Amino acid sequence: xxTPKQKGKSGAATNYITRNQxxxxxxxxxxxFRRLCILKGIYPREPRSRKKANNGSTAPATFYYTxxxxxxxxxxxxxxxxxxxxFLKKLSKALGKGQISIAxxxxxxxxxYRLDHIIKERYPTFTDALRDIDDALCMLFLFATFPRxxxxxxxxxxxxxxxxxxxxxxxxxxxxxxxxxxxxxxIYYQAEIKGQTVTWIVPYLFSQRVPDDVDFRVMxxxxxxxxxxxxxxxxxxxxxxxxxxxxxxxxxxxxxAAGLDAxxxxxxxxEEKVEERMKDKTIGDNEEIIENGQNNENxxxxxxxxxxxxxxxxxxxxxxxxxxxxxxxxxxxxxxxxSDPTSSxxxxxxxxxxxxxxxxxxxQNIFSSxxxxxxxxxxxxxxxxxxxxxxxxxxxxxxxxxGSTFDERDETITHQVVDRxxxxxxxENRVYIQPQWVYDCVNARxxxxxxxxxxxxxxxxxxxxxxxxKEGDYLPxxxxxxxxxxxxxxxxxxxxxxxxxxxxxxxSSSLEEDELTHQKELEAEAAGISYxxxxxxxxxxxxxxxxxxxxxxEAKELAKIMMSKRHKKLYDKIQDTKKK
Amino acid sequence: xGRLTEKINLNKLVKRRYHTRETLDHGPSEAxxxxxxxxxxxxxxxxxxxxxxxxxxLRPIKKRKIKEPPTLKxxxxxxxxxxxxxxxxxxxxxxxxxxxxxxxxAHEEEYRRVEAIENLNSKLPTFTEVSSSETTAxxxxxxxxxxxxRLEAEKKFQKKINNDLARITDIAKxxxxxxxxxxxxxxxxxxxxxxxxKRPPKKIGKYRVxxxxxxxxxxxxxxxxxxxxKPEGNLFADRMTSLQQRSIIEPRVPIKARRKRxxxxxxxx
Numbered sequence: 135x136x137t138p139k140q141k142g143k144s145g146a147a148t149n150y151i152t153r154n155q156x157x158x159x160x161x162x163x164x165x166x167f168r169r170l171c172i173l174k175g176i177y178p179r180e181p182r183s184r185k186k187a188n189n190g191s192t193a194p195a196t197f198y199y200t201x202x203x204x205x206x207x208x209x210x211x212x213x214x215x216x217x218x219x220x221f222l223k224k225l226s227k228a229l230g231k232g233q234i235s236i237a238x239x240x241x242x243x244x245x246x247y248r249l250d251h252i253i254k255e256r257y258p259t260f261t262d263a264l265r266d267i268d269d270a271l272c273m274l275f276l277f278a279t280f281p282r283x284x285x286x287x288x289x290x291x292x293x294x295x296x297x298x299x300x301x302x303x304x305x306x307x308x309x310x311x312x313x314x315x316x317x318x319x320x321i322y323y324q325a326e327i328k329g330q331t332v333t334w335i336v337p338y339l340f341s342q343r344v345p346d347d348v349d350f351r352v353m354x355x356x357x358x359x360x361x362x363x364x365x366x367x368x369x370x371x372x373x374x375x376x377x378x379x380x381x382x383x384x385x386x387x388x389x390x391a392a393g394l395d396a397x398x399x400x401x402x403x404x405e406e407k408v409e410e411r412m413k414d415k416t417i418g419d420n421e422e423i424i425e426n427g428q429n430n431e432n433x434x435x436x437x438x439x440x441x442x443x444x445x446x447x448x449x450x451x452x453x454x455x456x457x458x459x460x461x462x463x464x465x466x467x468x469x470x471x472x473s474d475p476t477s478s479x480x481x482x483x484x485x486x487x488x489x490x491x492x493x494x495x496x497x498q499n500i501f502s503s504x505x506x507x508x509x510x511x512x513x514x515x516x517x518x519x520x521x522x523x524x525x526x527x528x529x530x531x532x533x534x535x536x537g538s539t540f541d542e543r544d545e546t547i548t549h550q551v552v553d554r555x556x557x558x559x560x561x562e563n564r565v566y567i568q569p570q571w572v573y574d575c576v577n578a579r580x581x582x583x584x585x586x587x588x589x590x591x592x593x594x595x596x597x598x599x600x601x602x603x604k605e606g607d608y609l610p611x612x613x614x615x616x617x618x619x620x621x622x623x624x625x626x627x628x629x630x631x632x633x634x635x636x637x638x639x640x641x642s643s644s645l646e647e648d649e650l651t652h653q654k655e656l657e658a659e660a661a662g663i664s665y666x667x668x669x670x671x672x673x674x675x676x677x678x679x680x681x682x683x684x685x686x687x688e689a690k691e692l693a694k695i696m697m698s699k700r701h702k703k704l705y706d707k708i709q710d711t712k713k714k
Numbered sequence: 715x716g717r718l719t720e721k722i723n724l725n726k727l728v729k730r731r732y733h734t735r736e737t738l739d740h741g742p743s744e745a746x747x748x749x750x751x752x753x754x755x756x757x758x759x760x761x762x763x764x765x766x767x768x769x770x771x772l773r774p775i776k777k778r779k780i781k782e783p784p785t786l787k788x789x790x791x792x793x794x795x796x797x798x799x800x801x802x803x804x805x806x807x808x809x810x811x812x813x814x815x816x817x818x819x820a821h822e823e824e825y826r827r828v829e830a831i832e833n834l835n836s837k838l839p840t841f842t843e844v845s846s847s848e849t850t851a852x853x854x855x856x857x858x859x860x861x862x863x864r865l866e867a868e869k870k871f872q873k874k875i876n877n878d879l880a881r882i883t884d885i886a887k888x889x890x891x892x893x894x895x896x897x898x899x900x901x902x903x904x905x906x907x908x909x910x911x912k913r914p915p916k917k918i919g920k921y922r923v924x925x926x927x928x929x930x931x932x933x934x935x936x937x938x939x940x941x942x943x944k945p946e947g948n949l950f951a952d953r954m955t956s957l958q959q960r961s962i963i964e965p966r967v968p969i970k971a972r973r974k975r976x977x978x979x980x981x982x983x
Contacts (some may be wrong), residue, residue: 170963171963175786177961201784229721244743247743248748276949290741317800317806319800319947322800338943342948353953361742369752512940553941570807595812601802714815
């Protein structure tokens with residue numbers, strides 16, 4: 135017989151500790167304890183039985199794991215908190231005595247703490263950090279739009295703005311945005327970063343009232359931790375993409391509300407050299423790109439040919455390319471190689487892989503070769519980000535902010551985003567659309583027909599991309615698209631009849647306009663798939679049947695390999711008799 | 715002049731912040747400013763170089779690394795995601811059916827809340843007239859009635875036992891089915907308990923964990939276009955509630971500062 139068990143010496147009674155006990159043990163104030171718990175990621179726990187955990191008392195109490203609290207005793211930040219307390223005491227004493235110089239000296243030696251070790255401890259790998267980044271992003275985007283109150287300092291808000299802009303730039307650079315949803319609360323975005331799905335919500339501008347019942351000390355502690363976390367995560371993300379971190383902020387541009395444009399994204403040195411060798415073009419300079427915008431296609435062709443030669447090493451660099459250029463997948467010639475019927479078994483997977491990759495690439499570049507102009511009343515902070523992350527070009531009214539590289543008179547603009555009921559359509563060679571079109575295109579993963587989204591028309595419902603639509607589900611955009619097409623055709627027919635009757639040769643008839651825009655859409659749709667993908671598409675149209683046959687024969691071949699010897703012989707015999 | 719502003723700044727540092735409505739925030743801290751200066755996840759090469767000079771018999775004094783407890787990495791087991799996926803009816807321009815279903819959900823929630831309040835109100839004691847004092851005759855009458863009822867109940871019970879004795883096999887069967895039923899129920903209950911651990915806890919510490927409100931706009935409030943949209947709900951409150959639901963922090967209720975009674979001036983003053 136061992137020693138008899140004593141009450142309160144094992145089990146829940148020792149595993150849990152109440153908050154007040156913890157405070158006593160750590161010798162900190164409640165406020166400091168709360169901060170420490172948030173920073174270290176120590177959560178309140180609910181014991182299975184409160185009575186057992188609290189010496190028979192059922193009074194409401196917050197419990198923590200005893201071991202967690204024990205571990206907190208060794209925390210360097212806790213030490214710093216104590217030092218800070220002493221520092222404040224000394225400072226107030228000096229000030230009370232009117233010893234300003236001593237106070238100044240003390241202030242210079244103010245204890246400061248770092249959170250690096252906590253981040254490393256909480257997120258041992260980078261993937262761990264990415265998995266937990268949703269919260270951080272929501273918080274930062276929220277505080278980036280924080281109204282000016284006495285609760286927060288402007289420097290904190292501007293730091294949040296900087297971090298969120300940097301994150302958006304990363305998403306644009308890597309084309310990793312996947313879904314977007316305009317809800318009544320705010321705008322939900324979903325991106326795929328290094329295989330992790332990251333969701334965050336951005337409030338509409340000027341819409342957030344700061345509630346009184348939210349404890350800002352708690353919020354600010356979270357904010358501090360998340361700012362630090364995101365700083366490190368962004369460093370890693372940027373350096374992995376061979377970008378310089380932190381990107382340079384152009385102060386004059388930032389002050390004139392250039393938004394995302396105020397950041398100057400730069401390549402790291404080594405990368406720059408490689409790129410320079412490949413093409414005579416500086417990277418990261420927006421103006422350059424726009425100047426080259428006209429010759430973009432030709433350049434792309436040249437580039438792609440050049441790249442083909444050094445494909446395996448340069449796959450990475452292609453993906454990093456700043457211009458709305460080639461998708462990171464294999465150019466058409468290579469694809470052709472893969473679909474060769476004489477090729478052996480493993481290439482089935484290559485084929486499917488390259489297919490899915492190219493579909494992703496076309497999705498990532500749906501707005502490439504489109505040029506948008508944003509009117510004053512549309513939310514630039516969202517649309518600029520959206521359009522740029524799918525390869526489009528954007529410009530806006532100079533009264534909204536600086537940094538627009540072209541103005542409304544630019545002839546190459548293809549779409550003008552307008553959100554007013556009646557707008558005079560001044561320019562014929564562009565389409566006037568409502569902002570929802572941009573969002574719906576992204577969720578549909580293709581360019582939708584603009585007919586429904588014309589200015590003044592009643593918009594089709596904006597569906598949530600977070601709900602997977604099953605086959606047979608009602609999809610208003612598709613249904614209405616078909617309807618609108620029919621409608622347009624009818625209209626055209628009527629107009630044609632009228633025109634035939636009148637036999638006039640007016641230049642700007644509505645028919646021609648319609649035709650023009652329709653033509654434009656078609657062009658855009660074709661071009662939206664970009665050079666390589668479009669060519670591959672045409673190829674696939676030419677020989678649609680071949681790959682399927684190919685796949686079938688390959689599958690048979692595979693199945694044959696898996697057969698036992700006896701079955702194989704039997705199978706061969708059957709085939710032979712069939713031939714006869 | 716510079717001296718004065720300096721002094722004010724220093725004074726600000728000292729002041730106990732939470733009693734005033736001054737800024738709680740002191741701008742980005744040192745930790746925030748220094749974040750993103752190096753790769754924190756890069757594999758460190760420290761340690762190997764130290765072990766190289768193992769020839770010397772005096773080992774270098776190393777700081778003992780404190781092992782973190784296994785409980786530290788245990789996340790509270792809730793299935794609540796950091797960012798809840800929005801219901802399709804929360805779109806600024808929803809389909810009719812989506813919007814209606816969300817409206818119904820919100821309505822049911824509100825109905826439940828109102829019902830709970832009414833239920834609570836109905837349970838409050840109401841004043842009824844207390845009967846006047848009883849006479850002895852009344853007391854005797856009550857006594858006799860109680861006695862009679864007791865006897866009747868006893869008789870009934872005896873009769874039941876007699877009946878049951880006759881059909882004892884039947885009863886045995888009944889008991890068996892009853893036991894099986896009960897076991898099944900127990901299993902179901904265990905399952906429910908397991909599921910409930912994944913749900914956000916109802917209470918952490920002293921206070922209830924608030925629910926995320928269902929934000930919905932009435933049909934007439936829905937906007938025609940993005941420009942005229944009136945945003946609904948509050949993201950600050952949402953973030954806070956979400957943190958509480960995942961039991962990352964405990965819910966709290968702001969305690970209003972108690973108003974001190976003003977002392978009447980006396981002659982001593």
